[in-house]
Amino acid sequence: MPISLYNSLSRRTEPFRPLNPDRVTMYLCGPTVYNYVHIGNARGPVVFDVLVRLLRRHFPAVLYARNITDVDDKINAAAQSQGVEIGTITAKFSQAYREDMAGLGIAPPDLEPRATDHIQAIIRMIGQLLEDGHAYVAEGHVLFDVGSYPDYGRLSGRDTEELIAGARVEVAPYKKNPTDFVLWKPSTPDLPGWPSPWSLGRPGWHIECSAMSAAHLGDTIDIHAGGIDLLFPHHENEVAQSTCAHGGKVFARWWMHNGMLTFDGRKMSKSLGNVLLVHELLKAHPPEALRLRLMSGHYRQPLDWSDGAIAQSVSTLDGWYRVLRDLAHVELPDGGLPVPERVEAALCDDLNTPQALAELSQLADQARINGDAASKAALLGGGALLGLLQQSPEAWFKRGDNHVDEARIEDLLRQRQAARAGRDFARADAIRDELGAMGIVIEDGAQGTRWSVLKT
RNA sequence: GGCCUGGUGGCAGAGUGGUCAUGCAGCGGCCUGCAAAGCCGCGUACGCCGGUUCGAUUCCGACCUAGGCCUCCA
Structure with missing residues (x-):
């Protein structure tokens, strides 16, 4: 049974044919680990987990990478405000992320590359871009020269001229072009930094994914996935960097984007503050119900959470x-x-x-x-x-609730059964009400009386 | 302002040029001591206005409306 997948690049659903059927490669943009993730962040991991399960049935080997971004200004800010080391923050929330994903029944990816383990690869990639005239150095920064890549904007359907005209952000004075984006930026002594030919600095966000993808999956991968909000500029920039650094080779053959999760009709996002943390939801609801909800709508459509x-x-x-x-x-x-x-x-x-x-x-x-x-x-x-x-x-009907007193429930059920046998239905119903007050619902069936925890 | 998606029955949510989505909830019946579960049956849909067509929820156009991206974001 052939697999068809919508490709954001062509804006069409196409039969999926991997470059090498013996080694299907897929990359999903993972989290920046500075906080717990919210349920919207889990939608992509869940739907692409299903995709990976499907791919594994069709192909002998699937190499699935989901990165962890552990160098970022938000991490720096979190560490500073909490007065702890950066590594403390990234270690804590990387682990929390793995636990949250596992809680939602998501199989671990084959590879979980971390940005800080790929600094040398990033530096080499930037060096290549500089050598080939796709990047330039300015005030300790290295910037990608968008003008050097004519196809820029193709993935997201944007016109470079319009992007320049419509730029709403203040343009850094050292940029040749408003749409140029940072590959490397200098660090101050209080920030994480690595030596490089240009400055003691740290990588820009976009180059991390390009470098990690290439390091583990190769110059051309079959599927690159992420949220639709990453289409521009993140994925557009990844395409530009990777294509230019690899001599024009195609970066990702399929681009797949999941729709946004909304809450109260608005996109759930940390900046809007309308988030529900996976960490908390897993405690309050049966995890499989959360997973089911996340795939109850088509992955490219918006999905409202309630x-x-x-x-x-x-x-x-x-x-x-x-x-x-x-x-x-x-x-x-x-x-x-x-x-x-x-x-x-x-x-x-x-x-x-x-x-x-x-x-x-x-x-x-x-x-x-x-x-x-x-x-x-x-x-x-x-x-x-x-x-x-x-x-x-x-396990499902106990709702993972460890506080239920099973012995007491069984005892009450025995008493009720005795009452029923004696046709003392008032007594039997009173016991059922008592169980109901405990949050236990019962049903009499051919195989005896069953009970479940009434809880969402 | 530019680019891009949607608007389906009480709710969630697929899909299709003409015959069924599906689930949850609701109603009636059977079953049950009564319930619950189960079984049988029922109901209410395709934003609005035009167009194409023998026929449109499905194709085309306008409009209204919701949302996303254009800035960090899954």
């Missing part, structure tokens, strides 16, 4: 896990889980996760109706491709 939407996701998962709980006694067939064709087909169509989820609902219906091993395996197999249904039904 408590109501989380509750819907929880209800949906309740239904699927209920099926699995009823089939707990059904042994799975040997040989691993199959991937249902319809789920895969949906994903092959430019990662249509909403369609894939609709298929999963059908599979849940089938499993409930048929109750056989093959149907159960199909449901779990479809879930696995999406990174869902990864826990036991029992």
Whole structure:
């Protein structure tokens, strides 16, 4: 089943054919580690995690890199305001990021390059750009000369002339051209700095990704992904740098951009202050419900975040896990889980996760109706491709709540059963109400009385 | 101001030139001691105005409206 993916570069959905099918390469712009990430930051990692899972089914080797930017002025500012070393900040939030991503069921990338480990590669790349006349030195800075790259603006659909005319920011006096961007900037003694031919300094943001991508994945990669807000200037600049530093070779063959997460109708962003931290949401809601919500819309569309939407996701998962709980006694067939064709087909169509989820609902219906091993395996197999249904039904219905007093619940259920047996329904209902007050909902079924934690 | 996306039923959210999205919620019935779950059934959609067409939610144009980028940002 061929994979088709929308390419921001051509603005069309195209059949995905990697340069080398034996080694598919993909790069996702990762976080700048100066704070906890918000749920909007997790959308790309989640949807591209699904893409990687899909790619791994189609190709023998996929090399997926997600970088960590650990040198940046925001990090410097955070360290300064908290009175700690920069390394303290970056170590803490790098780890927090890994934990948050793992919490959302995102598989670790194959490579997690850090900017500070690639300073020499960055310096070499800048040197190459200078040598080839694509960059110039000014007051200890090295700037990319946009005028030297005629294709600048092609990815983001921008006209260089208009960019110059429409420049709203104050232009640094040492720039030849307002759109020129910094590759290297000088540092003062209180800031992190590395020796270079131009100054004791640090790299600009854009060059980091270019250098890390080339160092690990090669001059030309198959897919470069990130949020649509990075399309300009970040990705446009990456294209310019990498293409020029590599003698005109194509940098990324596919550019994929996820839409923004909104909250109260506005883009969720740190600068707007309307953020919900993954770190906090993971404590308040079942993690899989967060993941489900993030892929319940098509990845290129905007997606609005709300408590109501989380509750819907929880209800949906309740239904699927209920099926699995009823089939707990059904042994799975040997040989691993199959991937249902319809789920895969949906994903092959430019990662249509909403369609894939609709298929999963059908599979849940089938499993409930048929109750056989093959149907159960199909449901779990479809879930696995999406990174869902990864826990036991029992764990799901306990909502990861370690405070529930299971012994007391079981005791009350026994008392209720005794009351029911004696047809003392007033007593039985009183016990059910008592459990309800504890946040426990129950249901009587053929396999006895079940209980779940009522919580989103 | 420039560039780019969207506007689908109570909510979420796919998709399609003419026959079904799907989920959540709601309503009626069955089941149940009563519930819950499940099963059966029901309902309400494609921003607005034109155009193309035998026929448009789907194609084209205008308009209204929401959002993104143009500055750090997933």
